[in-house]
Amino acid sequence: MDQQSGTNWTEERVIGILRELAKEEDLPKHLVAGPITGADTVETMGIDSLGAVWLTDRIEAEANIPLPDDFLEYDHSIATIAQRMNTLALDGGFK
Amino acid sequence: MNFFWPENFTFVGKSCPEGRDVPGKIVAGRAALIADLLKSHGVLPGDRVAMWLTEGENLVAAMFGCWAAGAAFCVLPSFAGRSNTERSQLRVDDVWSVLQPRLLLKGNGTELPDVLAGAVDVLELPRLDANVNECVDPGALVAGREPDDMAFVQFTSGSTGGAKGAVVSFGQLMANLDAIVERTDLTPSDRMVSWAPLYHDMGLMAVLLPLSCGADIVLMDTDHFVRRPTSWLETISRYRGTVTTAPPTALKLLARRKAQNLDLSSWRYAWIGGEMVFPSVLKDFEDTYAAAGLVKDVLQPTYGMSETVVGISCGIPGETRMIQNGFISCGPPLSGIDLQIVEEDETPVIPGNQGRIMVRGPSVMKGYLGLESFAPDSWFDTGDLGFEDAGRLYITGRIKDVLKRGAESFPAPVVEAIAEDALNLRTGRAAAFACPRPDIGKEEIVLLVESRNWSDEQARKVAAEVTRELGLQVDVIRNAKGGRLPRTSSGKLMRQKAAALYQKGMV
Incomplete structure (x- = not known):
């Protein structure tokens, strides 16, 4: 397992993915450069269910492990996402 | 009027990702049981029943x-359960006052959103695994229903944000189903695979179309698709689906995230609509799945709305998609649909020019629930812009103040009101509109505000509030350049002008 797809999921890494998707115009433009913290949730960032699908998809592709269907909810924070990813990566993904 | 019940319905969801067959006679038996329950709870012919159900089988x-x-x-619109804010409650109250349902049906053990509770008597359906007698004559379920009888009500996002219930009669329903079956050569050998929500006209039709011609149905839970989009293509592959429907957003997503190990060679037609269709999205998807056996031109743009049951036009199976000035053809109007493209003063445009799309025909509704009926043979103004060329309809934009994202509609004034409340602005200090972006294959949703103290924090606040209340993601939120939005001399916001100026980078 390479360094990027391992258990080194940090808030910064998740924020980096958010900013990438915002640059690609799949997530709101204010996420390209605006302030984002670990406490921000999917909802407080203005991401809807479709945006959440894009986000889940990108994280899954980066991590290269299967994620559970309920991986992302509106009230999940960036810190929660990073924690869940580290747990899932340790387990080899959702089974 | 007749429906042909399949031997089996197949339901696919989180609890049964591989699919579960339920005999058609059992589903019909459940329908007969529900009819008895409704009658025993005082439902009379001509009454309206609201539904808040999530399982396809129950629906x-x-x-x-x-x-x-x-x-x-009436399958309640999605906004009914989105949030428990005062504004959501007002929108639901508006639905109740228009619909005046005798009962609200809900699934067994389903928790009702707070905004739905209290105003209408609730009837809980029996558990799905409860014993049900087979119904040997499913045709009897609709026996005696006349063409003028009301079949269902679909709520649309009116341009003011108020609830508007499009009334569909059995006559209009059958006229539209027959026209679509004829256009797309649907036969009993077809198999529909659909995840489209049943509160949406595309989802409802995805169930009724196969039943109208004896084709098979594989019905996926919408939530199952949302949580795992590849499941749609996997289901088509597994069940040898031949026809399906989807908004372009779904294609865009799956072109980027390629589903693996598929055989899509059985797939022969897809109605692509619910939002503006851009040629690049269809091409990217077809290129991505060509190796999986997807045949070129299976994806056909479709145009329609609840007010016309669902369809106004759709592509001809196998026909090469036509593109004019960057816009893609939505095919010829369906049989029986008259189409007219008009100027602002409602005079017909010069052939080939852009104008407002007006329609009339046997599947166009006669009026909104509780409002005055349209005059016989009058034209219905779709609120959309387009042009006709070589008998094909092209959609170019929208006049009505509705935003679309992933085939869901949102009233622009409601989005603006949320922004104004979030920032303590006066009414008319925000403008929401959609901006076509062929370069990224979607309509961008833009919200401009007039704020003296604009900051990143204000953009975040508005974005969060709109998502919380409506479940809508706004792509661009910013202050109007120069701090001013265009207004009439009487001070009324000119939303369309703001959109035009935005596209030129002038506001």
Whole structure:
């Protein structure tokens, strides 16, 4: 397992993915450069269910492990996402 | 009027990702049971029944159960359960005052959102695993229903944000189903695979179309698709689906995230609509799945709305998609649909020029629930812009103040009101509109505000509030350049002008 797809999921890494998707115009433009913290949730960032699908998809592709269907909810924070990813990566993904 | 019940319905969801077959006679038996329940709870012919159901199996049975009881149904729009804010409550109250349902049907053990509770008597359906007698004559479920009887009500996002219930009669329903079956050569050998939500006209039709011609149905839970989009293509592959429907957003997503190990060679037609269709999205998807056996031009743009049951036009199977000035053809109008493209003063445009799309025909509704009926043979103004060329309809934009994202509609004034409340702005200090972006294959949703102290924090606040209340993601939120939005001399916001100026980078 390479360094990027391992258990080194940090808030910064998740924020980096958010900013990438915002640059690609799949997530709101204010996420390209605006302030984002670990406490921000999917909802407080203005991401809807479709945006959440894009986000889940990108994280899954980066991590290269299967994620559970309920991986992302509106009230999940960036810190929660990073924690869940580290747990899932340790387990080899959702089974 | 007749529906042909399949030997089996197949339901696919989180609890049964591989699919579960339920005999058609059992689903029909459940419909008969629901009809009896409705009658015993005082539902009379001509009544309306609201539905808050999530399981496809219950929804199909409940639809026919309502019809068997002589009632019309209304699958409640998605906003009904989105949030528990005062504004959401007002929108739901508006629906209740228009619909005036006798009952609200809900699934067994389903928790109702707070905004739905209290105003209407609730009837809980039996558990899905409860014993049900087979119904040997499913055709009897709709026996005696006349063409002028109300079949269902679909709520649309009116341009003011107020609830507008499009009334569909059995006559209009059958006229539209027959026209679509004819255009797309649907036969009993077809198999529909659909995840489209049943509160949406595309989802409802994805169930009723196959039933109208004896084709098979594989019905996926919408939530299952949302949580795992590849499941749609996997289901088509597994069940040898031949026809399906989807908004372009779904294609865009799956072109980027390629589903693996598929055989899509059985797939022969897809109605692509619900939002603006851009040629690049269809091409990217077809290129991505060509190796999986997807045949070129299976994806056909479709145009329609609840007010016309669902369809106004759709592509001809196998026909090469036509593109004019960057816009893609949505095919010829369906049989029986008259189309007219008009100027602002409602005079016909010079052929080939852009104008407002007006329609009339046997599947165009006669009026909104509780409002005055349209005059016989009058033209219905779709609120959309387009042009006709070589008998094909092209959609170029929208005049009505509705935003679309992933085939869901949102009233622009409601989005603006949320922004104004979030920032303590006066009414008319925000403008929401959609901006076509062929370069990224979607309509961008833009919200401009007039704020003296603009900051990143204000953009975040508005974005969060709009998502919380409506479940809508706004792509661009910013202050109007120069701090001013265009207004009439009387001070009324000129939303369309703001959109035009935005596209030129002038506001």
